[in-house]
Amino acid sequence: MDGMIVIKCGGSMIDTLSTEFFDSIKKLQSNGLKPIIVHGGGPAINKMLESLQIESEFVNGLRKTTDEVMNVVEMVLSGSITNQLVRGLQANGINAIGITGSDGGLLKAKAIDKEKLGFVGDITAVNETILYNLTSIGLVPVISPIAINNNGDELLNINADTAAAAIAVAVKASKILFVTDVPGVLKNNEIVETATSKEMLSLIDDGTISGGMIPKVKAALHSLEGGMTEAMIVSGQSYLLDGKKIVGTTIRKELEIVN
Numbered sequence: 001m002d003g004m005i006v007i008k009c010g011g012s013m014i015d016t017l018s019t020e021f022f023d024s025i026k027k028l029q030s031n032g033l034k035p036i037i038v039h040g041g042g043p044a045i046n047k048m049l050e051s052l053q054i055e056s057e058f059v060n061g062l063r064k065t066t067d068e069v070m071n072v073v074e075m076v077l078s079g080s081i082t083n084q085l086v087r088g089l090q091a092n093g094i095n096a097i098g099i100t101g102s103d104g105g106l107l108k109a110k111a112i113d114k115e116k117l118g119f120v121g122d123i124t125a126v127n128e129t130i131l132y133n134l135t136s137i138g139l140v141p142v143i144s145p146i147a148i149n150n151n152g153d154e155l156l157n158i159n160a161d162t163a164a165a166a167i168a169v170a171v172k173a174s175k176i177l178f179v180t181d182v183p184g185v186l187k188n189n190e191i192v193e194t195a196t197s198k199e200m201l202s203l204i205d206d207g208t209i210s211g212g213m214i215p216k217v218k219a220a221l222h223s224l225e226g227g228m229t230e231a232m233i234v235s236g237q238s239y240l241l242d243g244k245k246i247v248g249t250t251i252r253k254e255l256e257i258v259n
């Protein structure tokens with residue numbers, strides 16, 4: 001839908017959201033745009049698992065999610081972080097509403113590989129009507145990346161970058177921004193300001209992009225394959241608006257050459 005902007009807030013920067021961040025959301029709204037926030041929370045989940053002495057491991061960048069781990073993921077993401085973000089937005093004069101991906105069947109998913117990853121899912125459907133309705137009455141949805149299976153009886157843990165990309169494609173957002181703790185994709189300590197999908201894949205291949213940046217860039221590429229024209233990776237300390245210079249990495253699809 002026209003004017004939707006999906007903003008993914010990484011767990012790495014949720015505790016340090018800047019005045020610039022909140023100002024940007026306010027200005028986006030006053031410019032008639034409709035922000036939708038999807039949040040992560042990897043570091044907070046790690047901390048809670050550690051304090052409960054529950055072991056967990058990552059397989060290809062995804063948290064292997066047992067029953068026990070899923071309870072903690074839900075408690076931290078939907079119980080704590082969604083509400084922390086909503087409160088921050090409200091305190092800055094932005095009317096926001098927290099919603100878990102399993103509420104109202106917002107995010108449907110199926111398990112990727114139960115043996116290898118436990119309750120980790122891939123999104124199969126997004127109920128975008130909920131998001132159209134919430135944003136049409138001026139609310140900023142704040143989404144926790146937990147989905148429900150088709151039968152409605154099993155929760156699935158979704159990587160937050162992946163969830164944000166699926167939501168952006170489903171609502172036909174005009175833009176997706178991945179807000180994180182670095183000012184963009186870095187190469188030799190400098191920001192890669194613009195790149196095509198192909199260039200990004202080669203930075204993954206040569207090891208320039210590693211760790212948590214891999215699922216983020218892959219989600220950005222997925223959103224471009226899904227029809228979006230550009231995806232940005234920016235810092236939580238930056239303005240998110242055009243007009244003011246946005247510091248970050250913009251990824252665009254390769255231009256098709258028409259003879």
Ligand SMILES: Nc1ncnc2c1ncn2[C@@H]1O[C@H](COP(=O)(O)OP(=O)(O)O)[C@@H](O)[C@H]1O
Nearest residue numbers: 010011012180181182185186208209210212213
């Ligand atoms: N080429 C790169 N440029 C920038 N960051 C990178 C790069 N390669 C790996 N990273 C790492 O990716 C991290 C961001 O991913 P992650 O920690 O998962 O963030 P978030 O919680 O915001 O999703 C950075 O803090 C950095 O350590």
Ligand SMILES: CC(=O)N[C@@H](CCC(=O)OP(=O)(O)O)C(=O)O
Nearest residue numbers: 011040041042062063158159160
């Ligand atoms: C399946 C999977 O790995 N889910 C993630 C969900 C949170 C997330 O993605 O948080 P960040 O954006 O901070 O990384 C997890 O359990 O950590």
